[in-house]
Amino acid sequence: MSSLTSSNEAQAPVAARGSSSAPSGSRSTNARARSIQGRSGFWFVLPFAAAFAMFLIWPILSGLWMSFTNQSLTGSGSAFAGFDNYSEALGDAALWQALGNTVIFTLLTVVPLVVLSFVLAYLVYIGLPGQWLWRLSFFAPYLLPVSVAVAIWQWMFQPDFGLFNGLLLRAGFAQIPFLSEASLAMFSVVVVTVWWTLGFNFLLYLSALNNIPDHLYEAASIDGAGPWRRLFSITIPMINRTTVMIIMLQILASLKVFEQIFLLTNGGPNGATRSVLEYIYDVGFTGYRLGYASAISYLFFALIIVISIVQLRVMNRKSA
Known part of the structure; x- marks a missing residue:
């Protein structure tokens, strides 16, 4: 054992x-x-x-290294310049004017591109007759290349044979210099931009509206809530995150505006519509100063980063 x-x-x-x-x-x-x-x-x-x-x-x-040099588009003068380009940019009056034009354009486009896109999406969502036609009409301009959209509106803004001025002349009114008057050129660019880019935000809002549960509206109707009450108590709060995203995307897109301004007004008259990106283009490819243009680009990039961080924090606090 x-x-x-x-x-x-x-x-x-x-x-x-x-x-x-x-x-x-x-x-x-x-x-x-x-x-x-x-x-x-x-x-x-x-x-x-x-x-x-x-x-x-x-x-x-x-590009960051180039911003510290005197690099030219002709290939000459690539000596190290230190922070000279940055100090020159901070004191450049033309750059500050371009920045002011960019801020004005952003303020004038963000509000209608958010409000109008929501209104149009809501009209389609609640059953506007002929929905397929409205969906196509609201989204189709966004599919056009910028050159085509600008060509359409250039014809309508023409002072002699344009659509708008032709109608004004037939009605006995004077012509309006939409693109050659400094006080009207920016508003003309804003109208073109809103018409051209509205469809993207419209599509985002329509998708968000379709994701709202139907039982919320049914419960609100049983409780006696009317259409306006349901709109402000259910619809708008439920798409709050989509609204925050659209506002952020639209501000960033408006700050980087270039194509429609360059093609429609070429920054004029007298720089009234020239944006920061167009000024960078003029300095680098017309003035041949690649080093200075690079410095402006990185200053503008830093500004966009700061605006994005501040905006993100503010929006997160509001949506919380």
Whole structure:
């Protein structure tokens, strides 16, 4: 009996060692499998990482270095200039005028592009007759290239044979210089921009409205809530996050305006509509001062980052 007990005690450590060696082998196998997966994943990511570094990281670093030089588009004068370009930009009156035009354009476009897109989406959502036609009409301009949209409105704004001035002349009124008058040129660009880009926000709002549960409206109707009460108590609060996102996207897009202003008014008259990006284009590709244009670009980039951070914090507090 004692010999049997001793033999069992002798075999116990062997079994314990055998049981501990099995998990060790499985762990090493799993480690090898993870290593192989990691190496294969690296080769899948490598093409994108190379393209990302070549077309984004390298241009950013190269442009940052160029902003500290006197680099010219002609290839001459690439000496190191330190912070001279940045100090010149801060005292450039034309740059401050362009920044003011950009801020005015942003203020004039953000409000109608948010309000009108919601109103149009809500009219379609509640069952406006002929919904397919309204959906197409509201979204179709957004599908047009900017050159086509500008060409349409340039014809309508023409002083001699344009649509608007032609109607005014037939009605016995004087012509209106929509694009050649400094006080009207910016409003003309705003009208074109709102008409052209309204469809994107309209689509976002319509998608958000369709995701509101129907039982909320049914419960509100049973409680006696009318259409206006349901609008302000259910619809608008339920799409609050979509509104925050649209406002953020629209502010950033308006700050980076370039194409429609450049094609419609070329920044005129007398720089009344020239935006910051157009001024950067003029300095770099018309004045051949790539170093100075790069410095302005990075100052404007820093300003957009600050505005984005502040806006994000304010919107998060309001939506909380």
